[in-house]
Amino acid sequence: MHLIHPADERVRPTPLADRVAWLRRLSGRRWFRVAVLAGLVAALEVLVLEGWIRGARVPPWDFLGAYAQEAYWWWAHGGFFDPVSWIPAVRGGYPSSLSLQNSAWYLPYGAVAAVVPLTPWALAFLSAVHVAFGSVGAYLLVRRHGVSFLAGLFAAAGWFFAVGAFSNAEHPDIARGYAWLPWVLLVASTRWPWRRWWSIPVATLVLWQATSGVYPGMLVAYACIGAVWVVLQQVQSRARFADLLLPLGIGMVAALLLSMVRLLPYALGNDLSGVRAPDASEWSWSMLLSLQFGYDYGFYPNDISMRSFFIPAAVLLAALFARPGSPLTRLGLGILIPAALLGLPLFPWFDALQQLPGLSLSRFTMSDFKVFMLFGVLLLAASAVDGFVRHRAPLPWQRTRVAAAAAVVVLLAVGGLLARIDLRDYALTLAVLVASAALVLAVSSGRRDLAALLIVGVVASGGLWAYSNRGPWRTDRVEAELGRFDGLVGELVAATEPQAGDRRPGRTPLPADVDLDGIRSTEWNVAYYTGEAALGGYLNLKGNTYFEALRSAISEGDRAEQLLAFLSRPGTxxxxxxxxxxxxxxxxxxxxxxxxxxxxxxxxxxxxxxxxxxxxxxxxxxxxxxxxxxxxxxxxxxxxxxxxxxxxxxxxxxxxxxxxxxATPGLGTGWLLFWAGAVIAALAPAILWFSRRRRAGPDGRGEIDA
Incomplete structure (x- = not known):
């Protein structure tokens, strides 16, 4: 017989105590991981994007065009519940609902506009926030798909340097497409916590704001590849209808209804029978050099913002070691392959695909689908890093993979020489590429203690690439504003006074010998900030019959001089x-x-x-x-x-x-549909709860699977 002291009885662990202790340890690990992730992203923001954050630097070119001015006007002179219907600033005035790229209804912009005016500094700060947002989204997506913490950090670092955030920095809606992608894929997966009461409302918010903030052409790519993603999720998990398709469908319907306040006026107020420009995407095998090298060379086709396919060296090489059978490997290939088949103009069916519904909305199909190609590579790389850390068994075809990694390094170097790139300018790039290859080969061969250095390799490669190609994403803000607007935007906005009167003021006239380029010059866009009105200005309403008719009449018609004089008068x-x-x-x-x-x-x-x-x-x-x-x-x-x-x-x-x-066409109906979507999103948790209760068995534990 063994006697137990009463004090020992009091301290003996119980199942409940064990559970509480386990939760404490788990909570501690979670907070540690949150702190590490936050520290990594914050460090990258400071190291790479501090100029955007401080306001010393902003993206150049189109960023200082209508993207910035339309967003400023819409939020400064109206807002979410009092939307601007008519913008008089440029081209004689136009309906705000016809510009899908003006960041109207986009809540992050509205949140900042409630505090400070949406000057280029504020918008550059928001761009930096979006880069961090996308990085965190990539981490959560791969972690929810079961990879290790280290692989999650690797994905976060890799997507921080997503090419569109830098090469397309001048186009905020395209850059936002890179930031929102991992979040959209997360809510469109079985790994989203659909059984939580908040899951559908949050998923609806994500889908709605992605629809509001992403370039329309990319949304078509989202729809095409997103459908493939959902099918892969369903096949891979064999989820019941109520576990993915039903809640996701509810969220998508609610998000679409919320978007009707923006999309319905655009559709009803537009006449898109105007001539649409053909797709401008061109393919050259030389573009593969942009995987590591700069993209400002003349031998590349396409606009400079659409050229680069950069992938951090460690991500590019690790993707070759993706583990077969991994869910991320299947998902990565599942979006990479169809995106390439639909988006790359090297295939003979590319032109025919432009006739499909939606694909003709954009002139940059390759750029629209590129985000899925690059993210597919990231998923493959995350799968590989997770395999490096967790599995000791050698990969199948290990020698073939090693040979492929070596071939990538050699082909990039040889390709650079053949393209007459001065490799001396890329000595550090090549050094990081070789070091990344050596590191990936070492870790794949069993040196798991070196796996954390892969993140260092990603940061080194991405940071070096970003700062070696500063032109498309980084210019001096003060110089840019003075050169474009003859003043600092913050000062121009502060000096603006409301124009009162019983007659519309006259518009700033155009020079007598102005040509079409002069009419479209962004120098006239200062009117958005000063409160004046101009006949000129850069405005993207391409394809709208009425816009094109007036443009043609004032630039090349027989009455051009008369029209310009008449339009410049006060209202009459x-x-x-x-x-x-x-x-x-x-x-x-x-x-x-x-x-x-x-x-x-x-x-x-x-x-x-x-x-x-x-x-x-x-x-x-x-x-x-x-x-x-x-x-x-x-x-x-x-x-x-x-x-x-x-x-x-x-x-x-x-x-x-x-x-x-x-009166904005369809706005009233759009609001009705908006509130219907809001009600659906709000009531969805209760609807699903009652649905699950009805399907539950007599013991309340749910359906019995056969």
């Missing part, structure tokens, strides 16, 4: 007959105009017409204009027509009051 109207005779001002207009009230989307005039007939206003015509004409005895409402791209309205003889209002 002349008879259609006077307009046909070349009149461009009230003095010869055949109608007396007395302004009554003005807002950007609403103009009101007292008219005195000698005869009944049509009058032409110096406002660009787009779908959505509504005219109310009130004479002494009656009022009539009508939809204006277009004359050479200008609003035209029929008025009676004598005195009348004309009220011209721009």
């Amino acid at each position: 109207a002349i008879t259609a007959a006077a307009f046909d005779e070349g009149c461009a001002e009230e003095a010869c207009g055949g109608v007396r105009v007395t302004p009554v009230a003005y807002e950007p989307e609403r103009l009101e005039y007292e008219l005195q017409a000698t005869t009944a007939g049509a009058v032409v206003l110096n406002e660009p015509y787009y779908r959505g204009w509504q005219a109310a004409v009130c004479a002494i005895d009656a009022c009539a409402t009508s939809a204006p027509t277009a004359t050479d791209g200008l609003v035209t309205v029929d008025v009676p003889e004598g005195e009348s009051r004309l009220t011209l209002t721009y």
